[in-house]
Amino acid sequence: MLKRVIKITKIPSAVRLWLKEQLGNIKSVTALKGATSSLLYKIEAENKTAVLRLYNNQEWLNKEPDLAQHEAASLDWAHQVLPSKVPKVLAVDETGKYCDLPAVLMSFVEGDVQIQPQTLDPWLRELASILSTLHSTPFPQEFDWHYFAYSDVETLQVPEWTRHPDLWKKAIHLSQCLPPEDQQRIIHRDFHPVNVLWSDGRISGIVDWVNACIGPIGVDVGHCRMNLVALFGVEAAERFLHYYCTFNPTFRYTLYWDLVSYLDFVYPGPPEVYQGWQDYGVTDLTKEIVTHRLENYLEYLFLSQT
Structure with missing residues (x-):
């Protein structure tokens, strides 16, 4: 079954405004690879690096309209368990009121995906x-x-x-x-x-x-x-x-x-x-x-x- 997805080629002005309110002046926005059911961006601000997830899979949202709330609650719990290894929630737009899509803004965790280990x-x-x-x-x-x-x-x-x-x-x-x-x-x-x-x-x-x-x-x-x-x-x-x-x-x-x-x-x-x-x-x-x-x-x- 084909999934209907709202495509975004660049960050809309409404999202940029919301990000600025949360982080201050935005220096750069970079799309991250690996996300197959949402849009994921690395946000470089003046004093902080963050990650923005936008939920753009309409079929998934129809089934689970609380996706942003769900991820935020999960991150809040997991960050307490593994504070250095789990992103911290910085802001949530649960319904897409500000970003037009449900969104979670979280701290950036350093590291790379490695699925071809030498040993x-x-x-x-x-x-x-x-x-x-x-x-x-x-x-x-x-x-x-x-x-x-x-x-x-x-x-x-x-x-x-x-x-x-x-x-x-x-x-x-x-x-x-x-x-x-x-x-x-x-x-x-x-x-x-x-x-x-x-x-x-x-x-x-x-x-x-x-x-x-x-x-x-x-x-x-x-x-x-x-x-x-x-x-x-x-x-x-x-x-x-x-x-x-x-x-x-x-x-x-x-x-x-x-x-x-x-x-x-x-x-x-x-x-x-x-x-x-x-x-x-x-x-x-x-x-x-x-x-x-x-x-x-x-x-x-x-x-x-x-």
Whole structure:
């Protein structure tokens, strides 16, 4: 389905005026890459560097009109947990009253997206460590957003493109069962390598918090594993899980959340090459490679349980 998106080639005057009220004189505005469902800009002011997100995906806004409020609340919480690694909210235009689109203005976090590490294992270990730190913090009493699966498990059908129709039937059936108990925390809900910033070999930031919600931590683990499989293969996802369990010994792995994450990530398919991977230098992936890796992963998930 094509998503109707409001295109903006430059910052409108209304947005510039709002930015000036928040930051003072604006020196430069630079579009940032990697954002696929919103517009993202680096704002250089006289005494501060900030990031502006404009929500321009009308289909998404129709479903979730509180996107700016949601991200701001998520950032407020996460900044308390990881103050040096999560942007601080500077201003919010929840309804687009000033910017014509809902907007969040946040502090700039130094670092770069690195999805082609020279040595994979330390990189995976660092990812697992920061996620376990995030999951170690109980959620506040008041947080209005709660986990839901992106796929309607009651209506899922086995896709024609898969070479494992029997495993798909099994995965769909298991996903329709009662979810197992899992630690409930505020989860990022879109934790994967493109949303992580690095500096000097260490993680310096976690960004894109608009999907954060109270939910089972296995969802964050499962979603990151899906991305790692697509980028590197099954072994990378297994190493990440090993390190996560080491850093969070109270975590009890269950197949269920990996299967739900798989269906959310792949269905209806066939799998595509995520634009964010290409934006940050991964140019050797094809649809065929990604599909092959994900099909192997589904097979592996069931074999690992026998």
